[in-house]
Amino acid sequence: MTALLDLRGIGLTYPGPPPYRALRECDLTVAAGDHVVILGPSGSGKSTLLNVVGLLDRPTEGRYEFEGVDTAGLGNARRAGLRARRIGFVFQAFHLMPHRSALDNVTVALMYSGVPSARRRRTGLEMLDRVGLAHRAYALPSQLSGGERQRVAIARALAPQPALLLCDEPTGNLDSATAERILDLIEEVRAAGQTVVTITHDPVVAARGRRAVTIRDGRLTESTPAAT
Amino acid sequence: MSAAEVAPSRLRIRDLAGEGVAGLRARPARTALTALGTVLGVAAFVAVLGLTATAGGQIGKRFTALAATEVVVEDADEADRDHLDPAFTADADARVGAIRGVRAAGVWWPVGGDTAPEVGGVVLPGRSAPAQIPVIAASPGLFDAIRPGWSQGRAFDALHDRRGERVAVLGAAAARQLGVTELALRPAVFIDGVPFTVIGVLDGSARLPELMFAVLVPRHSAEEFWGRPGAGRRAKMLVETELGAAQVVAAQAALALRPDAPQRFTVVTPPDPRQLRDQVSADVGMLFLLLAGVCLLIGAVGIANTTMVAVLERVPEIGLRRALGARPWHIAAQFLAESAAIGSLAGWVGAAVGAMTVVAVALARGWTAILEPAAVLPAPLAGLVVGVVAGAYPAIRAARIEPVAALRR
Incomplete structure (x- = not known):
């Protein structure tokens, strides 16, 4: 398997005052098709690492290669292009647009790569079908349960067929039974060949990964491989 | 893959227009209230111009x-x-x-x-x-x-x-x-x-x-x-x-x-009938046009205010869209499209309301309603301009919101 992500000596210091080193000398390689869990308590630099990996933030040190491209050499427009086509985000808070249908919430993921609207719609319906929500395509988020909302969010993340699915506490707002089903869905997606990086503080979620990395005070340490 | 092969994200004009209209349809009641001020302003403009023309035409007719x-x-x-x-x-x-x-x-x-x-x-x-x-x-x-x-x-x-x-x-x-x-x-x-x-x-x-x-x-x-x-x-x-x-x-x-x-x-x-009519238009028209202008200004402030509130309300959505590949100007364009759509809608409705007012007054007084195309047709455009101007500042503010901060909410 080739490396999808390659982080070498990544550090991020927020300019102060006082300056704050959120990440220091992080090394991480994620192979295509792998499921890596980044485990850490709150305030450990988890979210900062997610933002760097998701190209929402730039590291101040080190080298980050995404699919073999050094992201430091990319302008904001091309970084946005990678986010639109190659990275799918799943958030703890779902971040669905409240006044738009489930279908609209999925198809918006294809808008910024310039996919024509007919194809967006077709893909959106396929994706909703894939997460088992074909019958809820025209429901508003307020009419959906928490689990259904996260399914819509996963359908949105998968719609552009991204190289990387980046999950940030995907089950943080869900009860354990619903969380189980969401984790099953993520596992199912990974089994189909999708590379997944999940960031969590929840050991139950971490147990689903094929590989776990712990982050503490902005430093990454490879922990013992989780049970597969 | 090299850096040059990475394509930037984009937003098609059709999608932009679609998002602008979708923004209005998502909250119909709010859209109506937001547009109200501009509707009144545009309607006042059309009605004043129409009524002065109608009254002027009436004087012209009496002038045997x-x-x-x-x-x-x-x-x-x-x-x-x-x-x-x-x-x-x-x-x-x-x-x-x-x-x-x-x-x-x-x-x-x-x-x-x-x-x-x-x-x-x-x-x-x-x-x-x-x-x-x-x-x-x-x-x-x-x-x-x-x-x-x-x-x-x-x-x-x-x-x-x-x-x-x-x-x-x-x-x-x-x-x-x-x-x-x-x-x-x-x-x-x-x-x-x-x-x-x-x-x-x-x-x-x-x-x-x-x-x-x-x-x-x-x-x-x-x-x-x-x-x-x-x-x-x-x-x-x-x-x-x-x-x-x-x-x-x-x-x-x-x-x-x-x-x-x-x-x-x-x-x-x-007296020259044309001169007489122009005089009436000038006297009556100026005051009311001034009032209509004030009305339009209030309408613009209304749109600006609502758009500003909408931007603050939709910070998570802005963050999400940035994560999905939107660039700052895509965000600005979207909010501008929404305020422009509200403005145009207000322009159309206002033109219709103004025209109906002129017709109603003419009917009640037994006059011949005169509506100059030059007074009615630019009204939707005026609404659009009001919408764009009013939406400019909120749109810039929206574009400056950092995705990292926006998603943390």
Whole structure:
């Protein structure tokens, strides 16, 4: 398997005052098709690492290669292009647009790569079908349960067929039974060949990964491989 | 893959427009309230422009052909500096009549000095002679100019006038007052004791209706007994022109009458209908247009305010869209598209409301509604401009929101 992500000596210091080193000398390689869990308590630099990996933030040190491209050499427009086509985000808070249908919430993921609207719609319906929500395509988020909302969010993340699915506490707002089903869905997606990086503080979620990395005070340490 | 092969994200114009409209449809009630101010502003603009045009058109209609073809030339002499010669020469009718566009022209003045002459009819038993009936000296051309109707007889002509014949024409009311009923008996009226044979009785006239109460005598006959027109009883000339010729005739009349002394006349022309209408538009319109402008401004502030609130409310959505590949200007364009869509919607609705107002007012007053395309068609565009201007600042603010901070909410 080739490396999808390659982080070498990544550090991020927020300019102060006082300056704050959120990440220091992080090394991480994620192979295509792998499921890596980044485990850490709150305030450990988890979210900062997610933002760097998701190209929402730039590291101040080190080298980050995404699919073999050094992201430091990319302008904001091309970084946005990678986010639109190659990275799918799943958030703890779902971040669905409240006044738009489930279908609209999925198809918006294809808008910024310039996919024509007919194809967006077709893909959106396929994706909703894939997460088992074909019958809820025209429901508003307020009419959906928490689990259904996260399914819509996963359908949105998968719609552009991204190289990387980046999950940030995907089950943080869900009860354990619903969380189980969401984790099953993520596992199912990974089994189909999708590379997944999940960031969590929840050991139950971490147990689903094929590989776990712990982050503490902005430093990454490879922990013992989780049970597969 | 190299850095150059990574394609930037993009936003198609169609999708941008779609998002703008979707933004409105998502919150219909809020959209309606946001648009309300601009709707009122645009409607006020259209209604004011339409109503001024309608009212102006109404004035234009009232402005009849009769008034538009009437020119009056007045003797402008000050009372204290009488000229030796009369302002209107004996051939005044012919001089003005020679101007192209003149149909008829006649001179007239009230006869008498400080006291009006005494007029009496045939002395019959039991009928006292009435004292005060105005006596008017008239040139024969006057009868053509006033468009008279005759109940009996005829007007005096140029021959009567030249010879100073003692003939008279009575207005309908004067004839009744004097007891003149039948011309076959050759009745006479006595003016200051001088008998004048009545040769015609007027039924009515389109111009100078006050002549119905008067006795008309040829101007030369009047001059013979009571002298020329003087202080307090200036001579005037009534000119009837072809339709549309009034302004041109007026410009030439004084010079045609007295090439040596055109300054002795003041010429009264009918007001130019167009000028009149413009004046009304200017007077009434300016104030209301100002109010409409204030209304539109308030509408714009309303849109700006709501868009600003929407931006703050939708910070997570902005963060999400940035994560999905939107660039800052995509975000700005989206909010601008939404405010522009609200503005255009307000423009369309406002134009319709304004037009309906004009029609309703015109219907209620029985007027002809006049809606200039130039007043109605730019209204939606004006709404669009208001929307874009109002949305500019919130859109810039939205574009500056950092995705990392936005997603943390």
